[in-house]
Amino acid sequence: QVQLVESGGGLVQPGGSLRLSCAASGSIFSIYAMNWYRQAPGKQRELVASITSGGTIDYADSVKGRFTISRDPISSDNAKRTAYLQMNSMTPEDTAIYYCSANYGSYWGQGTQVTVSS
Numbered sequence: 001q002v003q004l005v006e007s008g009g010g011l012v013q014p015g016g017s018l019r020l021s022c023a024a025s026g027s028i029f030s031i032y033a034m035n036w037y038r039q040a041p042g043k044q045r046e047l048v049a050s051i052t053s054g055g056t057i058d059y060a061d062s063v064k065g066r067f068t069i070s071r072d073p074i075s076s077d078n079a080k081r082t083a084y085l086q087m088n089s090m091t092p093e094d095t096a097i098y099y100c101s102a103n104y105g106s107y108w109g110q111g112t113q114v115t116v117s118s
Contacts, residue, residue: 002026002107004100009112012090016116020085022100022109031102034071034083038096038114045099049085066090090116 008020024031033052039045049069050058057069071083087094095116100109 002028002031002102004102004107004109006098006100006109006112009098009114011115011117013118014091014116016090017086017088018090018114019087020098020100020112020114022083022085024081024083024100024102025079028074028078028081031081033103034069034081035101035104036069036083036085037099037101037105038094039099040093040096043096047104048098050104051083062093063087087114092116 002024003026005023006020008018012018033050035050036048037045038048046060048060048063049067051069051071059067066089068086071081074081096114097111098114099111101107
């Protein structure tokens, strides 16, 4: 089992930045990809960014050039690994609940609200 805990959401003005964090614990050596999804009101959940254990990174077209996914090395006690989503040049269309996931939906965090508004 993998546990995921997100943090870093909030309210930001258009053009602003936020950084989301996702702390993974439990069976972290079973994780081959860490992902960020988002779900806006009335819309389906969409994959925003992914980073694999081999370092391959992918982004949705809507966030390319604005969002950056990254991750820390596994902690020295082999107990935790943290992934991040740096979001820049944000627009109201980025407003959504953002979810951290491991292995493309095998595990989910609780979600964190991101609101872009003036």
